[in-house]
Amino acid sequence: MAEQPEIRISPDQITVAKRIDASIAVVGTPNCGKSTLFNRLTGLKQRIGNYPGVTVERHVGYFRTEDSTTELVDLPGTHSLSAHSLEEQIAVDVIFGRMEGTRAPDGILAVLDATNLYQGLFFVQQLTELELPTVVALTMTDAAEMAGIEIDTTELSALLGVPVYPVVATTGAGLDMLRRAIANIRDIAPPRHVRVWPELAEAADKLVKDSNEPLRFAEIERLLIDGETEANAEFVAKLSDEARTELEPLREALFQGDPPVARDARVRYAWVRDVLVKVQKSAPRYVSWRTRITDFFNRPVPGTIGLFLVMAVVFQAVFAWATPLMDIIDESTASLAGAVFDRLGDSWFSSLIADGVISGVGAVIIFLPQIVILFLFIILLEDSGYLARAAYLMDRVMRSVGLSGQSIIPMISSFACAVPGIMATRVIPNRRDRIATILAAPFMTCSARLPVYALLIAAFVPATKVGILNLQGLVLFGLYMFGIVMGVLTALIMRQSALRGPKPPFALMLPEFRRPNLQTVAFQLLGRAKVFLKRAGTVIFAVAVIIWALAYFPRSDEIPAHVDENTAAAMQLEQSWLGRAGKVVEPVFEPLGWDWRVSSAVIASFPAREVVIAVLGTVYAVGDDADEATLSERLKNAKRPDGSPMYTLPMVVGLLIFYALCLQCAATVAIIRRETNSWRWPIFAWSYMTVLGYVGALLAYQIGTA
Template identity: 35%
Template sequence: MQATKKATINIALVGNPNSGKSSLFNALTGLNQKVSNFPGVTVDKKTGAASISPTLQANIIDLPGTYSLYPKSADEFVTYDVLVNPSGDEQPDMVLIIADASNLKRNLLFCSQIMDLKIPVIIGLTMMDIARKKGVEIDEAGLERELGVPIVTINPRKNKGVSELKKMIDLVAKEKQSVAPRDFIDSAALAPEVVRDIRQYVQVKSDYAALHVAVNHGELPFLNGGQKLAITNLLQANQFNKTKVQAEEIMQRYGRIKHIMKNTVVEADPLQKQLQTEKLDNILLHRFWGYVILLSIMFVMFQSIFWLASFPMDWIEAGFGALSGWLTNILPANQLTDILVNGVIAGLGGIAVFVPQIMILFAFITVLEDTGYMARISFLTDRLMRQVGLNGKSVMPLISGVACAVPAIMATRNIENRKERLITILITPLMSCSARLPIYTVMIALVIPNKLIFGFFNLQGLVMMGLYLLGFVMALLIAALLKLFISIKEKSYFIMELPVYRAPRWANVGTTMVQKAKIFITDAGKVIMIISIILWFLASFGPKDRMEKVTAHYEQLKTAHPEQSEALDMELQSEKLSNSYAGVLGHAIEPVIRPLGYDWKIGIAVITSFAAREVFVGTMATLYSVGESPEDNDATLREKMRNATWRDGSPVYTLASGVSLMLFYAFAMQCMSTLAIVKRETKSWKLPAIQFAYMTVLAYISAFIAFELLK
């Protein structure tokens, strides 16, 4: 028997920020999700497949959150274009509006606007538990009658109401009866001649859609030049004032919303005692204690990164060391074994050891986001941000930069002010991302004593925290300078809704930790694998005449001093490495990096880590493995680096050179992916070039000063 082919519809998922939209998207689509770009713009879209019924499949399009149908940012304009465009590729067959029951009045404004577009609509009512705690009681059946569209109560975080929602989607898709039977307000009456004539020029579905064409015709990509010119002339002839029309529309909508809520919603006495969320905010957003708590949370996070991760890190490091020694003993001594042990295993082992720290970092970030505290950090730091020409909205990309600069820079799209967005893009890479963590860890372990301050503060954890704070402080200083040079004149306003506090979803935290570890291993592993193999070749071979000369010299020495044969063999390996292609390149750049306290091996790692910062550790692992004797293969990378010396026998890694190297990586733009995303977001190579130049100069000068002061 042949299976019935499922019909497929497009469903746009929309709603105010923090209304539960993302939770519902995850509940509907599960793992059937993908991220790509909307056509013609760089704004990301999340789409997912959902099985609604045995006969219906849906493509769920998760649109950026917005408070109304009048866009103020690039993200909001994407939502606007998808909903208003009558012939777009993403045109929805149905719109699923997520409305927060605890803030119903504000959410109904957006709902009413979408309903007037005459697209089939279902309203998913979330946060009912919070509404009840606020003393708000909603007559859902009455509200459904007043609006004229179906309403389903859902709690996607607990997977409640999702099956009922699917049944409603299936019913609406079959009957197509969820278009509001009457206009929420009389849109045509706001500008009768304009609305009538535009509906002749453009094939829109409603008077309200025609009104939006009048308001935003110059920015709508689906209008051609002739249509835009005709509409411009029409508006001039009718003396159309879009600001006045918008204000009148909003007043009429809120007037009807007030009437609807009076009939269907019972609200609590405004003098009722504060909710737990408000009580917590009085503490966490306090002008003094709020900052103390924020610093304490950061302190705990970085102490944990060292303390909790130390045990699995030691096991992983010992495991790779044992694996290298075991492979060296059982495999024949040839080039294939050499590339496997000293190229692939050394490179991957150098990066795998830091996975526990990456997982702990993302666990903390996920918990802060899930509980609602991350949004509070924006409000807490808004006053500080304004001192350097930014506002609280810039904080979220900067915090995200602690994980990775690429998505953090993409997150600047919700900053409406162009000047503030550009400054935020230019300073975000100064935040220490997770790719810098392996470098910091290995250098701190080498040059910072592992001891307790005041009996319980781990000094290494304090230094780690200091590096992250240093990046944030430097970002603010650079922002203050950029404010003077970028001449865009725009006022900015910081309005942001604070989500309620919730207990973290531990399953979500665990999933995120595993996903981030997997991404770190696979993405970094691919690059490290390739670079390690290339480096092994460059470090194992060199100019024929130079290598033959070195070999002949040491053969003569071994003939003359046979009792020193073993020591001379070790010196021969070191000299071969120094005269290899990698050695020649390293010695060529050594005059530039020597004032910073770096040898040629560090120089090679600085060059290769431009592909990705974490490649630094893999490069060092390969370089220190190639020139060693077989019996040293089970030594850890930190042990090999601790034993590294200059020709005069002095150690390469001292407090001066270690701090210098950490400062260099704290400020340097050592990431091709970040430069590429800055180019994509700014649509120019000029700003990425400026960014690369100022960060490189800042890194070099800071590293030079630190080395000179501490050597």
């Protein structure tokens, strides 16, 4: 009988793992062309999930040959096996087989960027110490050739002790060879040791010898460099007591007070420089069109002007180009809802389908045009290497308001819609900066606030001239500025309190400009849209149906027959749960100058702020699709029971402030939940902004009427 291979699968992995012949970790430095290669190798056979307990995405793909299925795990870009960030820690944990729910890799596909061998080799050399079958894919060989870099792959392969396959992921050249090598990775012998740091190797040998269990050399080396940490606790437990007591004395003798990470970098980069002399035939020269463009944008002034132009186009696209598509979605849902009433007649069921389900689905897909357009730009900018440059140029300005350079795109995008803006915060590597940006983003005046502002301003702000400016326009501008100031203040306060922490090191790799790969762009875009529909869409839909039910039930049979349709709808709403809720909370909102009508409209607009217009339309019996002029007339004439006007200037100013500050958007709440992977931040953001909105409206009304 043949010898049984060792099976290392935990019960929770069996469902995925039983048909997988080998699991391979795809690793490399950031921007090395790893994702493009991963997409090339797996095509659409990939799944995006999350690693347990964190927001880092887990990309797993598969590829099949005639007799085997190989699983590829695309790991976050990493510079070293000593992790410096959450993403890097995850990559290192998966590589060492410490990640819960992810099978320990059977082999390593190391991706090495031919235009950046210096940093790439530093990491790949560490990977060769893992004692795992390893294949190196040398990417960007076309770009390297254009830059005048000639690489001796035979020599490189000999020096690393692993096979090196040059590929051009964008055209597919060299992929077949690589694919065959990966499918048969178990046949590749683990690399022999390249001992670039003999003293460290000797110390590691000593620990291995004095331990009972077979221990991996690379893991021991990392333990010597990193010391005992949370991440390697399980590994440390495997050491014998003898080895464990030896650990610190060995480290002391080895580093003599020098920071271990620094020593590691010094020793290995010295080795890398030696290798470069041997394998890189000519020094890179910068003559390509990419370099010319890079050089132009390298100057501070053209660079900054260029950045503002790019921002203007992105903002314009998300704001304006999405509008026609959103109008189409709006009209289609409306006519679909109308058709439902025509076919099924007027009943609770047809109202559920039309006003609940169809408008709920509409409320979800209405976000798609903005999300897809914004992400098309972000992915293009990121893949072309421009996003890093934008962050670099804006770093100083953003830093002064408590954010980082990478916050600029999410913040600008949030003027169109906070949902794609918050999704875009992924480009921010520092967690505190990222959460501060997420909390500031919903204060930016989004396109859903605009109709509310427009209605109230048109109705209550006189169109008088202030100098050459129109007062209405000034008020609108003021509201935009107000949002920015409150967002920035929030970020500043948060960075001083709950998100206080060391300033993150700002070391940004600035890649040369390169043409983005369309397949990679399409895959990423598809991924973003799917994530939104799955994680946020369900919440938005559920909330839309709940609000429908609150506004529909219970029905009253006592509506007089002679009243017109709109008045009947208004009367139904008044005695619905929503209307009753408005009356119940009336005392709460009374200090703000609101009656039950305004209160119920505000409550109904918590899932989506623009809904307030439709609800006001219904309450004031002008129909929920009445034009703005009719509604604003009705608002102007609305009276309190004592005959005084309902909508006084202080009350309207308060209402505007409330809508500027309040987080009335289920989609934003859902996406904060999704992006922070906890309910803590969405609950905080919602409560904080609601309190701010209430206090703001209260102050405006009380001061204005005092």
